[in-house]
Amino acid sequence: IQALLTPEDAVLSDELNHASIIDGIRLCKANKYRYKHMDMQDLEAKLQDAQKHRLRLVATDGAFSMDGDIAPLREICQLAQKYDALVFIDECHATGFLGPNGRGTDELLGVMDKVTIISSTLGKALGGAAGGDTTGPKPLIDLLRQRSRPYLFSNSLPPAVVGCASKALDLLTESNAIAQSMAAKTQRFRSKMTAAGFTISGNDHPICPVMLGDARLAAVMAEDMLNRGIYVIGFSYPVVPKGKARIRVQISAVHSDEDIDRCVEAFTEVGRKHGAL
Incomplete structure (x- = not known):
């Protein structure tokens, strides 16, 4: 520029x-x-x-x-x-x-x-x-x-x-199989998380922000997810606007359907534990 x-x-x-x-x-x-x-x-x-x-x-x-x-x-x-x-x-x-x-x-x-x-x-x-x-x-x-x-x-x-x-x-x-697989996995995660009661920001993108609002809630939930063997990252101000803290989940082509389902189950458990659901 x-x-x-x-x-x-x-x-x-x-x-x-x-x-x-x-x-x-x-x-x-x-x-x-x-x-x-x-x-x-x-x-x-x-x-x-x-x-x-x-x-x-x-x-x-x-x-x-x-x-x-x-x-x-x-x-x-x-x-x-x-x-x-x-x-x-x-x-x-x-x-x-x-x-x-x-x-x-x-x-x-x-x-x-x-x-x-x-x-x-x-x-x-x-x-x-x-x-x-x-x-x-x-x-x-x-x-x-x-x-x-x-x-x-x-x-x-x-x-x-x-x-x-x-x-x-x-x-x-050579092939669009990887991109198609990524799209399917992204849709699976977003739809299951929405059905569980979470708000997921954005369009059909493999960056899936789980919107929580409270900075401390995002931090403790991300830590609790890591204790369950799932690495996701909590973001809050000044990285994102005040009042819009979130946990950012990134779907990969190497994730299996079982990985995604396990992640959603863990989010549901942690969300209920900390009052996010």
Whole structure:
């Protein structure tokens, strides 16, 4: 973002974007606008206000890491076209398992030809543990190669990491079985937890936030789950807004149906024990 935008430009950011996007925007000299989370009316108002600037860039997570929400990319792209803006999406929590071929939210929502810039990581679903990528029009990528400070002043990725990520991409290209399996397991967990009486935030994403509200409740329940052999993480302010503490559960393709059922049973026991149900 710092490499692409000047003081004559504007960047419009979802208020719940990942910290890495927020910090990247802070470093740039462009005019900054923040719109309400996935609120298209507010985004349109901000785009109207930003018409006075040379370029406009809408920046959003494809999938939001703390809430499991999927950005309304169709609507974002329509507004971007209407107000002559570029679209940047961060696919770190979507690459590898969302969309028919695991390409991410842009594939899932059918806007692959309307998004200008995509950034992602090799360190999550692709299993590379480090590194990332940025894709876009060739002139833009050429500019990043010349101006992006993290790219210019860092070492290349270790060959082992590149090999691991490359093989993961090969597996995704050869078959969509992993992505389909992940979707089925996610649906199983979300439906069973909802039936048990829990509130699960977000869309059909394998990041499944169990909303509890109280910070201490989230902490003690997560600890009690660990005592039962299930590792989940409690999050509270300042990582998430006050009053919206939660336990974040992340479903993996290697989890079996038995694993998921055991997790739901443990949540039900712990929830009743601590008065969450």
